[in-house]
Amino acid sequence: MNQKPSFDLSLYLVTDRELSLGRPLEFIVEEAIKGGVTMVQLRETSCSTLEFYQLAKKLKALLQARNVPLIINNRADIALAVDADGLHIGQSDLPWQVARRLLGPDKIIGLSVETLRQASDANELDIDYIGISPVFATPTKTDTAPPFGLEGVKAVCAVSRHPSVGIGGISSQNAAQIIAKGASGIAVVSAISAAENPRQAAKLLANIVKNKVYEME
Amino acid sequence: MNQKPSFDLSLYLVTDRELSLGRPLEFIVEEAIKGGVTMVQLRETSCSTLEFYQLAKKLKALLQARNVPLIINNRADIALAVDADGLHIGQSDLPWQVARRLLGPDKIIGLSVETLRQASDANELDIDYIGISPVFATPTKTDTAPPFGLEGVKAVCAVSRHPSVGIGGISSQNAAQIIAKGASGIAVVSAISAAENPRQAAKLLANIVKNKVYEME
Numbered sequence: 001m002n003q004k005p006s007f008d009l010s011l012y013l014v015t016d017r018e019l020s021l022g023r024p025l026e027f028i029v030e031e032a033i034k035g036g037v038t039m040v041q042l043r044e045t046s047c048s049t050l051e052f053y054q055l056a057k058k059l060k061a062l063l064q065a066r067n068v069p070l071i072i073n074n075r076a077d078i079a080l081a082v083d084a085d086g087l088h089i090g091q092s093d094l095p096w097q098v099a100r101r102l103l104g105p106d107k108i109i110g111l112s113v114e115t116l117r118q119a120s121d122a123n124e125l126d127i128d129y130i131g132i133s134p135v136f137a138t139p140t141k142t143d144t145a146p147p148f149g150l151e152g153v154k155a156v157c158a159v160s161r162h163p164s165v166g167i168g169g170i171s172s173q174n175a176a177q178i179i180a181k182g183a184s185g186i187a188v189v190s191a192i193s194a195a196e197n198p199r200q201a202a203k204l205l206a207n208i209v210k211n212k213v214y215e216m217e
Numbered sequence: 218m219n220q221k222p223s224f225d226l227s228l229y230l231v232t233d234r235e236l237s238l239g240r241p242l243e244f245i246v247e248e249a250i251k252g253g254v255t256m257v258q259l260r261e262t263s264c265s266t267l268e269f270y271q272l273a274k275k276l277k278a279l280l281q282a283r284n285v286p287l288i289i290n291n292r293a294d295i296a297l298a299v300d301a302d303g304l305h306i307g308q309s310d311l312p313w314q315v316a317r318r319l320l321g322p323d324k325i326i327g328l329s330v331e332t333l334r335q336a337s338d339a340n341e342l343d344i345d346y347i348g349i350s351p352v353f354a355t356p357t358k359t360d361t362a363p364p365f366g367l368e369g370v371k372a373v374c375a376v377s378r379h380p381s382v383g384i385g386g387i388s389s390q391n392a393a394q395i396i397a398k399g400a401s402g403i404a405v406v407s408a409i410s411a412a413e414n415p416r417q418a419a420k421l422l423a424n425i426v427k428n429k430v431y432e433m434e
Contacts, residue, residue: 048309049291074266077294081315092265098298 004106005085007069008038009129009165009185010209011202014073015042019194025055026062032192033066035202038185041088041110043073056082071110076102086110088131091118096125112167114145119156119164131187132156134168135178138189144168150177157182172201175208185209221323222302224286225255226346226382226402227426228419231290232259236411242272243279249409250283252419255402258305258327260290273299286325293319303327305348308335313342329384331362336373336381348404349373351385352395355406361385367394374399389418392425402426 013032020028029040042059044052056072060082063070069085072078076099079087086108089099099109112131113119122130132153134144148156153166166178167187175186186209195201230249237245246257259276261269273289277299280287286302289295293316296304303325306316316326329348330336339347349370351361365373370383383395384404392403403426412418 049311050309053311053315075294077292077297077311077319080294080297080319081311092267094266094270094294094298098270102294102297 004108004128005069007085007108007128009163009187011037011206012039012041012165012167012185012187013037013192013202014167014187014189015040015044016189016193017044019190021194026058028193028198029059029062031197031199032202033063033068035192035199035204036206037068037192037202038206039069039071041071041073041187042078042084043088049075049078052078053081056084060084069108071108079103079107086128088112090133096127100126110165113156116152116155116159120159123159123161127162129163129165129184130156130160132164132166132183135166136169136174138169150174150181153178153183154181172204172208175205176212179209179212221325221345222286224302224325224345226380226404228254228423229256229258229382229384229402229404230254230409230419231384231404231406232257232261233406233410234261236407238411243275245410245415246276246279248414248416249419250280250285252409252416252421253423254285254409254419255423256286256288258288258290258404259295259301260305266292266295269295270298273301277301288325288327296320296324303345305329307350313344317343327382330373333369333372333376337376340376340378344379346380346382346401347373347377349381349383349400352383353386353391355386367391367398370395370400371398389421389425392422393429396426396429 017025042056056078060070071086071088072084073088074093076087087099088110090112109127110129110131111127112133132148134147137147163184165185165187166183170186170188171191178186192198192201234242259273273295277287288303288305289301290305291310293304304316305327307329326344327346327348328344329350349365351364354364380401382402382404383400387403387405388408395403409415409418
């Protein structure tokens with residue numbers, strides 16, 4: 001029998017090939033894991049279904065060998081096709097009940113919340129974590145809700161029964177503060193993918209999250 | 218036990234909300250069915266997953282009541298979510314084996330072929346029909362392969378063991394010729410959705426396909 005894989009939200013990489021400075025996705029992911037990334041979400045918003053599937057299949061093999069969960073953004077069909085560990089859905093994606101029905105009880109489902117009310121409502125849902133989105137304004141995603149800010153993160157963590165991960169504008173400069181407000185982890189895009197040295201960038205972030213220390217300049 | 222629904226490719230509507238002159242999708246589909254459409258494919262290329270799901274759910278209810286199969290374009294997750302009758306995949310969508318595995322043996326799977334070679338290769342595949350795409354150049358879809366033309370349709374139908382439907386630039390002016398070359402049906406977008414009277418447009422096309430007569434001007 002399967003059962004839901006254990007997962008660690010502490011340093012969650014969300015992929016973005018456009019921000020990877022021309023380096024292959026597998027390179028970024030592999031280096032990020034060596035640096036301490038604990039979870040990877042494959043997010044593709046404009047490629048064909050075939051390409052998304054092929055990327056997901058490659059990452060699945062790579063991550064499974066390293067015991068790091070693979071989460072697929074939005075596309076339950078891709079998650080099912082590659083037997084990913086889970087699915088991340090936003091407020092404009094499949095309703096969570098549908099996602100849960102398609103994936104079954106043994107997969108991780110994450111839900112982005114954009115308001116305190118959504119975070120509170122999510123307590124009733126059979127999901128596994130929430131994404132607090134966005135914590136800060138970010139150039140990576142422009143169609144986002146107003147940012148929560150650190151006080152918003154604190155309020156969400158106080159109200160939520162789910163573990164949470166902050167996303168949006170997170171870097172080594174502010175990562176410790178997000179953890180200090182109660183989040184289980186940080187989700188980053190450009191802080192790793194666009195870093196000159198993704199492994200070092202991940203290592204620094206992992207250390208900050210683990211030790212809740214501010215970066216020394 | 219379920220079993221694969223019988224289906225009739227003769228007049229196959231592929232939706233396009235942008236070409237519907239501002240009229241709701243349900244209106245177009247309902248009128249098209251009254252005019253004689255035998256199959257409907259929901260194709261959405263730019264809306265959110267949530268909106269796609271909601272549209273699919275509405276169409277499923279509407280079509281089920283009228284005993285017309287609903288086929289979802291590209292998105293196996295949407296097809297599964299609404300228990301659609303089938304999925305249509307193109308050459309850049311999920312591989313057919315994956316689609317078949319996700320949907321199971323009792324769903325209709327259609328595959329677009331863009332070359333005679335793909336049509337011939339499709340004989341080995343567990344799919345239910347092929348789309349000959351495109352028959353003619355069309356403004357509806359600009360990312361297509363070179364058109365087959367009528368002789369291409371004839372060649373595909375001669376080689377294929379699957380029933381086939383032509384798509385691309387099909388109107389009352391050329392519908393009969395496509396059937397005469399051996400296709401089981403025609404798939405149309407703007408010929409119905411952009412028609413002033415979609416029901417009348419469907420009626421005319423259905424009559425042409427059924428009687429293999431050219432339109433009298």
